[in-house]
Every structure is written in C-alpha cells, then in structure tokens.
Amino acid sequence: MLKLGIIGATGYVGEEIVRLLARRKDIEITTVVSNTFEGKPYSSVYPSLRGIFDKVCEKLDIEKIAEKADFFITALPHSVSGEVVPYLISKGKRVIDHSGDFRFRDVSVYEKWYKTTHLAPQLTKDAVYGLPELYRDKIKNARLVADPGCYPTCSILGIAPALVNKLVSKKGIIIDAVSGVSGAGRKSELAYSFCETAGNFKAYGVCNHRHTPEIEQELSLLADEEVLVSFTPHLAPMKRGMLATCYLDLVASGITTEEIRDIYFDYYRNEPFVRVLPAGEMPETKNVAGSNFADIGVMVDQRLNKLIVVSAIDNLGKGSSGQAVQALNIMAGFNETEGLITPGLYI
C-alpha cells in the first residue's frame, strides 16, 4: 500500500485528489495538511466526503509530516512549494508538486515571469515536467515531478501533433483559452464571488499570464527551436472545464481536415486519456468535466490555410489533480489508468 501525504489539501486541487483517491485500495492517504483547517475533519471542510474521508487535517510541521508517507503531492502556492519540497526530497521522498516552482528548465524564465527569486534552483534540473504524453519514461523514476499548469496541458496536447509532424509554422501561434472559475482556486475574493462571476465573461492576464512561458518552453522543445505564443486566457461562468482554441498556420496547402485528424489520431493512438474526435466534431467541456480526458478536434480553414485546433480538459482533471494522480500511478508502477478511466459528468 502506497502511503501518500497531501500538503495544501483543502484547496480545490487537493479536494479533487482526495475525491479520486479516497476509495483506492492500493493507496492510503496518510496525512492531509492544511494550516487553515488544522484539527478539523477533512469531511467538515468538504461535506461531500462525509463517511468517505474523515481524516483530520494536520498543520504543516514538515519534519513530522515527512515521516508519514513515501509519496507527497504538494498543492501549494508557488514559492511556498520552494520552501517545502527540498526538505521532502532530502528525506528521500518522491514528490509531485503542483506549483509553478519546478516546471521551468531555465530558472531565470521562472524568476522573470513569477517576479520572485527561486528558492530551490538546485532541484529544477532533475525535476520532470509531469505531462505523461511527453515524459512518461522520465516520470517513472523521477524524484520530483512538476505537475503541469492547466492551460499548458490543454494547449500543448492540442498543438504537439501539428508541431512534431511539421504541419504548421513555428511562428504566429495564437492560443485563445477559457477556464472555469475553479481554476482560480478556493478563494474568498470579491472577483470570484457568485454575483460578480455568474453571467459574466472576461479576458484576464492579457499578455502576461504565467502559463505563457510554460507553454513556450514545451513547444520549443518539441519544435527544437524557440517558439513564442500569443496566449490569452478568459474566465467563463462555470465551475469546471477548460477549452483552448489554437490558431496555427499550415506550412503546405491542400491538406484536409480528415488528413490532419488522422495524423492526430495516430499521434495519440496509445494514449489512454487523449481522445481525438472524428473530423467535423469539436469538443465541449461537458464531455470531459469530472474526468481525466482531453478531447481534441481539428479543422482546416482552407480559405486561410490555417489549422484550428480545439482542445478541452477539466482544469481539475487532466489540468491538475487527475494528471497528478496519473503521474503518481506511473511513478508507483501502478496501472497508469487506475482509478482514472471514469466518465465525466455530462450533466
């Protein structure tokens, strides 16, 4: 039985991980850490889990916590991870970190976009970017996996096949994406209150969202040269779900939607969680909400010789918690899909 600790357990990412793991027979969550809710049963924070997961939250006493498990998932704000993770690693623990702290190969990129000094730069070179579709083998033996951001997961999965197969230009890539409100975390900020959010749609972080360099890092590695992207996130009045519409310039003319769809299908042929839709169909977030799937649809605009790729995930599924569990399965040698091949909640 794998012993797992979750640090920063009472945010939405933490809750989704507990939801996914609470009934697993091969994993025991031995500690849920939350300074805010110390001493309270987890199920009093999330009453949906009453009778299913009632363990009491503990405060972050890192020495004491570290002894409780062999694997840790840290769902902490950036910089806070930078304080906690090094100790866990030093004690031989294996860690999946959900912050931005260990996603960047180049510490200076991180420091520029996050406007802070990296607290544990020594760990970044061995950290593995936790996107199984790109780094499955490295995840297997990683000590430290950086769980990718939601927008990067959604965007990279949508663009990778076109880029790797040299179908599209590496220049001028535009990613217009939308997230449900849970992507902002469990926050008591006015901007995320019901009356300010319901029935409203807006762009945010225009030209400066921190997921931009993360997307660029991974696309550049796939393209084997520097790729820059224009990325604009939006907030939609829904709890879960993320959709990215990617605009790519085709390098050759005459290729059809069907042909590209087949190339995409081949690329993800063995991926259990990526579903390439039939030509002519486009994803909707309701088809992936509550699941670990990514649905991808493609369309060639022959008038403009552009490829439009639409990619949908659940920001709390493949966009964070589901993907963390997928990485955990890989690291632990479990079946990669264990506990994850669950259909979403269409309704």
Next chain:
Amino acid sequence: MLKLGIIGATGYVGEEIVRLLARRKDIEITTVVSNTFEGKPYSSVYPSLRGIFDKVCEKLDIEKIAEKADFFITALPHSVSGEVVPYLISKGKRVIDHSGDFRFRDVSVYEKWYKTTHLAPQLTKDAVYGLPELYRDKIKNARLVADPGCYPTCSILGIAPALVNKLVSKKGIIIDAVSGVSGAGRKSELAYSFCETAGNFKAYGVCNHRHTPEIEQELSLLADEEVLVSFTPHLAPMKRGMLATCYLDLVASGITTEEIRDIYFDYYRNEPFVRVLPAGEMPETKNVAGSNFADIGVMVDQRLNKLIVVSAIDNLGKGSSGQAVQALNIMAGFNETEGLITPGLYI
C-alpha cells in the same frame, strides 16, 4: 431638484439605487459615501455606470456629508445605521434607512433577534415601515422611513389580502422562501464564491432568521392579534430574485381559486407595482427581475382546504432599492411610479 445622498453607496443595494436614479431629471445624487472606495469614481467600482455616473466616492464624515443633501438613503449594516441616522434626523434631513434598525415598533424584539442594544430607540416610534401598500400616507410625511426587508416585503404582500379578508387562519402560517445571492450583499466570503454557490441549493437561518419577527410584526398588525410564522429562507444559484411560497389554512371550505384570485385582485386594484396573476398562473422570478414589481399567484388545494400563495419580487427591486425609490417618490411628492415602471429583464 431634490438633493439626495446615498450612504453605504457601493453595496449592491446602493448600486441599484444609483442605477435607478442616475438618469432622473428631478433628483440629483449629490454624494455617494463609501469608506472602502473613498476617492474613487463610482464608475470604477461599477464600470457598468462609466459615462453615466462618475461621481467620486466620499468617506463618511457625517457633518460634512449631512450638508450635501436634503434626503438620504442609508444602506448600512444594522447598528451602523443606528449611529448615523440620528445625526441626519437632528439636522432636519429626511432619511430612508435600509437596515433593520428602524423596522421594529418594539425595540426589545429588535434587540432579541439582532442580539445587540439598539442605539437610537427614541427614533423608532416615529419611524414608518416603508411598505407603500400598507403605509403610503404615513410615508408621505415621514422623517424616517425604514425600508422593509426583502423577505418581509415578499411575504407580507402575498399574505395580506388573505389575512385582512379573514380568509385564512392566523395560526400555522408557513413561509418557505428563496433568494438570489445578491441578497447577501457584496461580500468576499467563501460561502458566496461562485464555485461554492453555482449549482447549489440550501436552506439557511433555519428557525432563526431576523426577517421572521419583521414579518410577524406586520402580519399581527394586519390581523389585529399576534401572528407567528414558520419561516425558512433558502439560497438559490441566481443573482437576483426572490420567491415565497406561503401555506395558509382556509377558514371556510368551498372557496375557489378564482374567488380568492378576485379578492386579491381587488385588494391590489390601485397598486401600481403589485400584479395579481390570473387564476392558474404562477409567478416566476424572471418576470420581475430588474423591476419593482411583485407578482402574486394563488391556488386553493381543495383536498386539504389550504391556500397556497406564491409571491415573487426582485430582492434588489421591490425587495430593497426599488422600494426605497418608491418611498422617496412618495416622500418628495413625485409621481410614485416615476422611474420605476420599467419592465424587468426577462432574459
């Protein structure tokens, strides 16, 4: 031109008042008071009003503010009103107060349910309960009008005709009511965040909501004996709107829905903002959202000899801001419906 000051102007009740009055030619809003947003244009707090109402918010310096207008609407928390209103009255200003502070004829009832000491008990005996359908004449000359609570407005309008016409028992009245989230005010509390509220329905304040004694006070006055009610409020995932379903025991048998509908229609025959629906129709909140109307439907359950009354208002319209403007129109000698006969936003 009537000069009006709004104190506590940047909450939702304040914003709705500004929205209703900003284009009036007979009223000038001379000051909007908000300690939180002092020095900021009102339209930076509510960008919907950009170019329409850009006045800068002022802090609550009561002596300075009092000089700015002849009429004041105070949309402050209870007890805070108790501090501010006496000064305004002492300076000869006429005030519409939206808190619970001046709604009760019996100070001890207020103190028991609000669990606090009343700060200005001397003002309560002359304060007028600002429900025009019951107290139009008194409002006309009142110095201090207590803007009724949203649930009381919705409930009293629904029950009054039955009670006054002695159709129903004064015992065993049950009011089951629902509010949109704006009823909680503009708050950055987790419980009102989008992710905690969207798709969710719950009861709250069960057996102890402060609007209970307010409903009882007015129903008792109508019935000329003490009336107690069982009142349960609920929160629905919508921004605006309130609906009360009232269960009343008919005193005689054999009376039909049509007959009661006609009695209700007669009772409100001259009321510009109460719409009694045809027999067989029931109100929906979308028909009153954004307006000052109250829609009322009735149905006799002949099996049980009960009368079911369903009453709908916009909690920000007839439930607070619209009603305050209606009272202001009456106090100022304007046409009572001035600026208020606007259809709601069905969509």
Next chain:
Amino acid sequence: MLKLGIIGATGYVGEEIVRLLARRKDIEITTVVSNTFEGKPYSSVYPSLRGIFDKVCEKLDIEKIAEKADFFITALPHSVSGEVVPYLISKGKRVIDHSGDFRFRDVSVYEKWYKTTHLAPQLTKDAVYGLPELYRDKIKNARLVADPGCYPTCSILGIAPALVNKLVSKKGIIIDAVSGVSGAGRKSELAYSFCETAGNFKAYGVCNHRHTPEIEQELSLLADEEVLVSFTPHLAPMKRGMLATCYLDLVASGITTEEIRDIYFDYYRNEPFVRVLPAGEMPETKNVAGSNFADIGVMVDQRLNKLIVVSAIDNLGKGSSGQAVQALNIMAGFNETEGLITPGLYI
C-alpha cells in the same frame, strides 16, 4: 456476469445508469434501447462516454430485446412502461421500472393522478416499491421493482424517522421541495431552454404534482393511517440536485434538536447511503450531487413546537439512477454499495 438491458437508455436517467455501470466488472450492459438514436453509438449521444461505452443503440423490438438480458431497467414515460414491462415479466426477466406505473398499490390512485387507464394492473400487487431503506428484503426477490420518484425519495427519507417514532402529528405535513432541471428529463422544450431557466426560480405543479400521492402512500403505510401532505415542487437553475424542506408539528413539547438528531441517526444507523448531519448542520445539494447519498438535517423550532427537516439528494442519484443501481445490487445479490460509494462532485 449479470446481463442488463436498459430500455429508454438515452434520457438523463439512462445516461446516469450507464455512467454508473459502464466500468463494473460484474455487470454487462448488453443492450441500450432508444428508438430516437437507433443505430448510433451511445457515445455519440453522450460523448463523455467516448471510449468507455460505445455500444450502438437499438430500437425497441421487445421480443428481440428481451432475449438479450436477464435484468432490465426501463426508463420510459408512464404508460409506455405499462406496455413494455408485462412482456419482460412474462419472459421471466427481472425488471426495475422508473416510471410511475408500478409505484402505486391502489391502481385507482394512479389512474386519478395520472389521468389515464393503467395498462397492467395485474402486475402492481407484486411490484415492490424500490426504496431499500423501507423495502430491502422485498426488493431482494422481487420480479418487478418500481424505482421511486425523486421527490418521494427525498421526502420520505426525511419524514420517516419522525413518523415511525411518533414524534410528529400525521396531520398538516408540508413539504416544500426544489429540483434541478435534469429532473424534467432530456427535453427540447422551450420552458427548459437555458435562457428561460438560468437565473429563474418558480413553483410548478402546485397542488397537483403526481408525486403527491406517492409520498402519501408511503407515509400512510409508515404511520398506519391515512396521511395527506401539502407538497409544492419548485424548479431551481441548476442541473442536478434536490432539496426538500419538511414542516412537521411535534406532538410533545420540550424535545431538542439534539434529541431528534440522535433518533434520526439511530434510525439510519445501518444505512450506507443516508447521512444524518450533526445537530446544527443543514444539507446542501452540492454535497450529494453526483452521488447516491441522502443528507438529512433537523431543527426544532421551539417557538412553534415544529420540527423542520431538510433533506437533500441528487435527483439523478438517490432520486433515480443511483437508487435503481442500488436496487439492482440488492436483487442480484451483489454488495449493495457496489459502485455507489463514490463521493459527489462538490465542485
């Protein structure tokens, strides 16, 4: 491996059953029947199930369909069930029917409220009302189980402990309840379109909803005398979830919320899917959405000597599909909770 056919498989009740069973190793769904979608893969109707359940829908050729399975769940409109179920029973199949057709012990009550002639009255006397908390033993060997209505499930579970323990009067019971929109089924009716429903709240079926006699039948059996209820359903702008607020008159005075809470807790001590909340807590639909749980909270109003019971379920979980699966587990001799102890989707 149990072979199961689902007839009327492409409505929301059918979809939720497929979602719950698609990954079960002890149950094989051998046919999904839908005249509307005949010949189409189930996952083209519900793309959330792509790659998980792709079986092609069949038309309702009852003789052919009957041969395909040993158990059937029929999610058909009332009267249509009355045509289909008798044939299945005659072939020795075991059936869980989700319509109102077999829920009534007295055919005349059904015919009065459903305004139709019962097509298979001979089956009603052996049909078992499929609420495991009341009829677990009978369900075990039943040939025909009538899956209860959502409102009756929610109401009966909330009232039963008080009634059985003679805490409350059998007279004057009032049930004010709210449903999410999926309760209306998968319909292309204007009244359920997004723009007509979002942000709106209304009562419907006032004094004549068909779930009234179903609630009364079961409460009467529990009380051992005729119980009539005043039941008013409402529609809230959310997809899933149901909440009933029940108003009951206590027969003795002085009993506390804590005492009643303990009586409720005892009553459901061995029930895996009923969670009685601690005194002072009240259920919210988000805590049960996506699950088979019923959450119940109680509160004594000592001023009025009333008991307020609030009960929450997912109308697609314990209110229909989850409960059908629970009954299926019991009938088949599986662990009753198999595949059902999943936490809901809080977010």
Next chain:
Amino acid sequence: MLKLGIIGATGYVGEEIVRLLARRKDIEITTVVSNTFEGKPYSSVYPSLRGIFDKVCEKLDIEKIAEKADFFITALPHSVSGEVVPYLISKGKRVIDHSGDFRFRDVSVYEKWYKTTHLAPQLTKDAVYGLPELYRDKIKNARLVADPGCYPTCSILGIAPALVNKLVSKKGIIIDAVSGVSGAGRKSELAYSFCETAGNFKAYGVCNHRHTPEIEQELSLLADEEVLVSFTPHLAPMKRGMLATCYLDLVASGITTEEIRDIYFDYYRNEPFVRVLPAGEMPETKNVAGSNFADIGVMVDQRLNKLIVVSAIDNLGKGSSGQAVQALNIMAGFNETEGLITPGLYI
C-alpha cells in the same frame, strides 16, 4: 408620434425591442406580429411586460400589417425577410431588418455563405449597413437599414480604429469571440436546453460561421483592400453578453498600449455608445449587459509586437435590438441616444 410595427416580435430580439420602446412617448408600437402567438397578448408570451405592453399579437397578413405603421423592424430568419421586406418598401415604409438578407453589398457572397438564392437582390444596393459608428449619415435617410450581426458589431468596433489608423497589418487578423445563449434566439432545441448548456463551453461554426463574410466586408471597406479574417465563435453559459478578443499584428514597433488607447479614444470621441477603457483595463460582459454600450480595451504585446483588442457588447443590446433602436432614432430624427443611455445590469 412615430408608428412602428415589429414583425417577428416574439423572439428575444423582438422582446428586447419592445422592452426598450414600450415606455417611449415618441414611439407607438402599433402592431406586434407573430404567427406562433397570434391572438395572444404579448404580455402572456413575456409576462415581465404584464401591465406595460399587453397588445395582442397579430398574424403576418402583410397587406393588413403594412397599413398599420410607417416604420417596421423585422426580426425574421434570413430568406423570410427577403419575402416580407420588399412589400413594405414598395408601400413606402422604412424598414430596419435584422436578418442577414440585406447586409451584403455583393449578393454572391450572401448566396455562398447562406447557401440560398437571394429573394430581393434589387434592394441590396440601397440598403444601408446599420452600424451608426460607420454609416450614421446614410442611415438618416435610408429606406432600408440592415441591422448588423452581433459578432460583426463587436468585432468591427474593436478593429476599426487600428485599421483606419493603419496601425496593424491587414493580414492575419484573428477574432476569437464568445456569445451568451440568447444569441441563438428563442428556440426549443435540445442543444440550447439548460442541462446541455449550463456549465459548458464550446466552439461552434468553426471556419464557416456566416458572420465571417460580414466582418470581412466591412473591414475591407475600412482598409480599402480585401481583408480576410479567421473567426471562431464560442458559446458560453450565460444568457446575454458577447466578447471578442482580436489578435492584430502591429506594423511598426515601439508603440505603447497608452498610445494606442489614446488613438482609440480619439476615434470614438463623439460616439455615445462606445466606451474606450483606460489603458490597463479590460471589458467584462457584465458591464454592458442590458445596455447599448460597447466597451473596448487594448493591450500591446511588446514581446510579439501584437495588438490585442478586447471588445464587449450585449448581443441583445448593441448586438441587435439596442442597435436597431439607435438606427430608428437616427432615421426618425430623434435624439440618437433617446431611451438608450441606460446603465446595464451589473448584477
């Protein structure tokens, strides 16, 4: 008093026009035409208007209807307009048509994208594209005004100042836009039902939406050469509101957000309904919902030398009904802003 007839009056566009005009003293709506609701009071179709606009709907007997007014607004499906409008014009009526039928200068473009034969090509050359910000003078004396599409209005207003001022390339323009559900009209289609739409986000009409050539026509006229755009619409779970994010390539480097903001501000300096936001602020649909405003924000991405323009309108306001009323005011010689400078419903 201007006499106005509304044909196709009971869709959402029609309802919003009635809402905007019902209380006007200078306009009388003399007929509301709806074959579906013939003989029913308009306020029974939209009970929000009960007591405000109770006129009975008439069927479309064009000869009889034409006599009832001097101005007509036709809110009909394309091709249906093509049948009705010519008769009205032949009788000397002035018409604002909301369909796509008269928006195109080149009939062949219409016929290609709408996949139909134009029924009244002779009228297209004198029809005026009803965007006052571009064609105010022509609208003044027009016999036939083609009310622009919602996406074109939102996109053109956002891009025009950059194009006219030659700040950006005419190539490679990308418009990623989002609409609320009311944009689809009042339809009883499953795809727009609450359960299929709430909590869901999707792209639709990818590479083939009919508003594409309409945007291209107007941008080409502004640029004085052919402009093609990549346009992708999306559906968000909200009733009202539209937001377009436009990606444009700056032709020179070094220009700042502030400079471009000032150019935009100047361009719309005299426009009563276009609000250019301060540099650094971005529009949200809640700030324009229920109003006739268009809010525009700009941001330079200096890394990529791109201009991002975000533009927001209410699809039922500036995107259709409000704009039609604006055009009507201009045609009739009323103050252009009459009845339209109303703040939106922030909440």
